[in-house]
Amino acid sequence: MVSTSSTTENASPTSGNGANPGYLRIAVPNKGALSEAASTMLREAGYRQRDDSKRLTLIDDDNGVEFFYLRPRDIALYVGEGTLDIGITGRDLLHDSGAKADEALPLGFGRSRFRFAGPAGSYTSVEDLAGKRIATSYAGIVDAFLQQRGIEATVTRLDGAVESSIQLGVADVIADVVETGSTLRQAGLEIFGDTILESEAVVITCARREAPSAFETFRRRIEGVLVARSYVMMDYDIRAQDVPAATELAPGLEGPTVSPLHREGWVAVRVMVPREGSQKLMDDLWAIGARAILLTDIHACRL
Numbered sequence: 001m002v003s004t005s006s007t008t009e010n011a012s013p014t015s016g017n018g019a020n021p022g023y024l025r026i027a028v029p030n031k032g033a034l035s036e037a038a039s040t041m042l043r044e045a046g047y048r049q050r051d052d053s054k055r056l057t058l059i060d061d062d063n064g065v066e067f068f069y070l071r072p073r074d075i076a077l078y079v080g081e082g083t084l085d086i087g088i089t090g091r092d093l094l095h096d097s098g099a100k101a102d103e104a105l106p107l108g109f110g111r112s113r114f115r116f117a118g119p120a121g122s123y124t125s126v127e128d129l130a131g132k133r134i135a136t137s138y139a140g141i142v143d144a145f146l147q148q149r150g151i152e153a154t155v156t157r158l159d160g161a162v163e164s165s166i167q168l169g170v171a172d173v174i175a176d177v178v179e180t181g182s183t184l185r186q187a188g189l190e191i192f193g194d195t196i197l198e199s200e201a202v203v204i205t206c207a208r209r210e211a212p213s214a215f216e217t218f219r220r221r222i223e224g225v226l227v228a229r230s231y232v233m234m235d236y237d238i239r240a241q242d243v244p245a246a247t248e249l250a251p252g253l254e255g256p257t258v259s260p261l262h263r264e265g266w267v268a269v270r271v272m273v274p275r276e277g278s279q280k281l282m283d284d285l286w287a288i289g290a291r292a293i294l295l296t297d298i299h300a301c302r303l
């Protein structure tokens, strides 16, 4: 039976301090675009996750881990200070924070681009930003970009709904997270200039000290989830003489497993292949004589 930490209204990020020595302390987004996907990935990696979105901390005794549910924007600060060992946040939030934390592992979800946008047809390049008022929730990223390009402009920091700031007269252009682009379109805005940053959810660690040894187990588990999500297991039967041609098409990660078949001159092959393009690969293998080709999801893996 797994025990859990008590949940009180004033439970703080440090409420577990010292209570569970040796436990890996992990920050997880408590709400917003990354929250659910982060918890889903942690569950797939075998960790316990909260079932009540009001819960602020959770102890997973079986795995020696304590989770702290924090605002995604604050996570880099806690990890950079070394208060928590690792965290899941957005690459853009990490850069914006200026915290002394490092990106340790990209997670492949929460993908977005950080872009400049202005009224449709009004701006074409970042040089047009000179002397303009730029509204953003990510002033750290925008300041660094302008400084790097030697552009003088006024940056106004807003909490959110940045797209409205132009219509409301407090800015000429905005810099914001773009995923589908539909929020921009609805506000009559369009992106211009270079992409400032390509973002996704990432695992971060403290830059000033080595991650605890327990981080290696965590990393292996998460990498296992990433592989299980992006690869499928393929099985097929083929004439032994055609295995080299088939292996060219599907080399696998460490080479295919080839087993004898009762049928004379034939073998069974098992190989991990990228999920993307796997249907085309089945066509190609069929064309060189493979039969009984099966694709199976990988539930979990440790390479």
Ligand SMILES: Nc1ncnc2c1ncn2[C@@H]1O[C@H](COP(=O)(O)OP(=O)(O)OP(=O)(O)O)[C@@H](O)[C@H]1O
Binding pocket: 031, 032, 033, 034, 072, 073, 089, 090, 091, 092, 093, 110, 111, 112, 159, 160, 177, 178, 179, 180, 199, 200
């Ligand atoms: N469609 C999206 N909208 C917002 N953020 C997204 C989107 N897709 C991915 N993200 C990422 O999620 C993170 C921001 O999370 P979130 O929106 O929860 O924070 P916030 O905007 O600071 O908080 P809130 O919107 O709750 O005030 C960033 O890393 C961002 O790149």
Ligand SMILES: O=P(O)(O)OC[C@H]1O[C@H](OP(=O)(O)OP(=O)(O)O)[C@H](O)[C@@H]1O
Binding pocket: 159, 160, 161, 162, 163, 176, 177, 178, 179, 180, 181, 182, 183, 184
């Ligand atoms: O390109 P899209 O798919 O339209 O997504 C991007 C929008 O989503 C985010 O807003 P969020 O919902 O976090 O609200 P906020 O602006 O108040 O943070 C972001 O700030 C953009 O406004």
Ligand SMILES: [Mg+2]
Binding pocket: 032, 160
């Ligand atoms: Mg937001």
